[in-house]
Amino acid sequence: MLDDNITDSITHRVANKTFTFTTPAADSPIEVLNEYYWTEEKEPHFSRRKLILARHPEVAKLTGYETKTKWYVIGVVLLQFYVAYYLRNTPIFNWKFIALAYVIGATANQALFLAIHELSHNLLFKKPIHNKIFAVFTNLPIGIPYAASFQPYHQLHHKFLGDKYLDADLPTKFESVILSNVLGKVFFATFQILFYALRPMFVTQIKFTSIHLLNIVAQVSTDYVLVQLCGWHAFGYFIMSSFLAGSLHPCAGHFIAEHYVLNENNRARTELKDGISISADLLPPETYSYYGSLNLLTWNVGYHNEHHDFPYIAWTKLPELRRIAHEFYDPLPQVKSWCGVIWYFCFDDINTLWNRVKRDGKEKHGTSINNLDQNN
Template sequence: MSGDITHRKLNETYTFNTPPADAPIEVLNEFYWTKDLEPHVKRRKLILAKYPEVRKLTGYETKTKWYVMGVVALQVAVAYYLRNVHPFTFKFIALAYVIGATANQAIFLAIHELSHNLLFKKPIHNKLFAIFTNIPIGIPYSASFQPYHQLHHKFMGDENLDTDLPTKFEGIILSNLLGKVFFACCQIFFYALRPMFITQIRFTYIHLLNIIFQVFIDIILVKNFGWYSFFYFVMSSFLAGSLHPCAGHFIAEHYVLNENNKPRQSNDKDGNISPDLLPPETYSYYGSLNLVTWNVGYHNEHHDFPYIAWTKLPELRKIAAEFYDPLPQVNSWCGVIWWFIFNDINTLWNRVKRTGKEKHGHKIDNLDQNQN
């Protein structure tokens, strides 16, 4: 048992038997395929039925924008400070890792909040502010993130629409020690590039504006501060999605790890695991790193109520404690990265997937229309 993930039911603690690392290939090398619906809609209905006051928690958080502007200003200030420092020096790399990666992880997750329209009342204001928030990332990102992330929420586990899921190719190539080290070091590339190979979204004027504004800012930055300042932005973005404590949330949120693993019964893509063996597919973390990541660790709570802002998620958990206390919890994002890499049972196959055949088609168009 790793100590990183526990499954608690009130005052009772228990674990699951997991298949050994030398189990047959058809048991280990396949995703958790299920015909069951994702659990968040059902739990949301149950919570609202028992605690209707939870509805009052929904809505945008007005003070978030001031914090975001502070983080953007911090990154610009550090970029200016490093304008004459070579990128491959200890000072540059240390500041990019300690300050830059932490700040840019907060930037990524601020864009996540904006994708749910949780900073302003009007969706267009959230989209435009996300383009501003994108500045320290160095490359256009915010406009593409929103529609892909909405697909992740609406079609969680869908092999064609949820681009948060690793592909079969990734599972085959990267489910070994070196592959997992590479994946953990370069997570940012997988999250940025994978969606383009899985499903396509409509290119809108918001995407164009995001590109034009970011390129304009980058040109201004290079002309006034120099290339080293631009490299600081890019390096900060890379390190934010690499071996950084805050990057642990990428793996911790939905991978089925360690004692929460359960044996796959067959290699039947339409459902290789029975409902009683289906593992939880969303995990929460309640540690101190939530302070710099907009409470993204409250991930079960977020998926249950995606329109509750980060400041209200702890209150949601407090109100509906009996719904959340029994769920598996991640105790350490650093520990998650470690155990994901070095425990043989933890691989890229450890995700719950659905074929979602009945969901394909027109709903993507509806989603695009709702985002404009």
């Protein structure tokens, strides 16, 4: 934490220009210290997509679904059911149960979360309805129905990145006020799966569809049969796996790594003028990619700038996109470690829940959430 009347001078390079700016002192007004990065600038992915397509039109050929993904997903689902059956007579708080739930279960269910993410972009099958139905199947080892709701919320995240009304990935002001301290951040990182599950209902609402009903009926029926045949411990394995997948687990680092403005990417909030906390020239990048080995377990979700630039390119083609358009991606800030992200998010004072880029949501007035095209 900075001493009361001490400021740090920071130099940063943006768009080939060097800026030097000063971090506010710890006794700066609370309006300066505790605020998001408010901006009127549009999100960067649309414009970068246009530039990449103009220079590399061959990138368009990378779009489309990946046929082999479904076989991997089926394998992960069957693995989870097998381990649940294996642990049917093992006490939930037994060391073996917890170890298997953390090492196998959490890793597998994180893969299923992100398979549902691929399905939300229709990247496993040609027809959208087939992706929706398969997402219901993919949801089964997670234990709680969520796949049907994830797609429309995730579409909003892409279409209205940073919108305070429509992007449910953003922490609310209540979360930021209460949890922007060491204990709060540790609590957030430990229980972040609950924040991602519950926050959307408080931010915006979506239309209930027949796919939501199918998701609920299929999940509740499967859970009931599992409990009847294998007992509550098997179902408990599913729930613990899902909880740990979004907790202090290496693969869970992607939740924070993707859009939080951390460490040297942080910018000084030197003033609040007309609701804007930072100049456009100093607007920090708001999406970050990770190119490490954990991508092998998470459908390359670490290629997150690439994914937001081209959300209809399947996970297997994202490394090729980066190779083709390397001049666009190599200069961008990168995350080196998802484990490291969790650590320095929790224990570095400069990193808080306020470290997100937000937009004022003027688009909300012209958007009907219930009328979003569910076939996209």
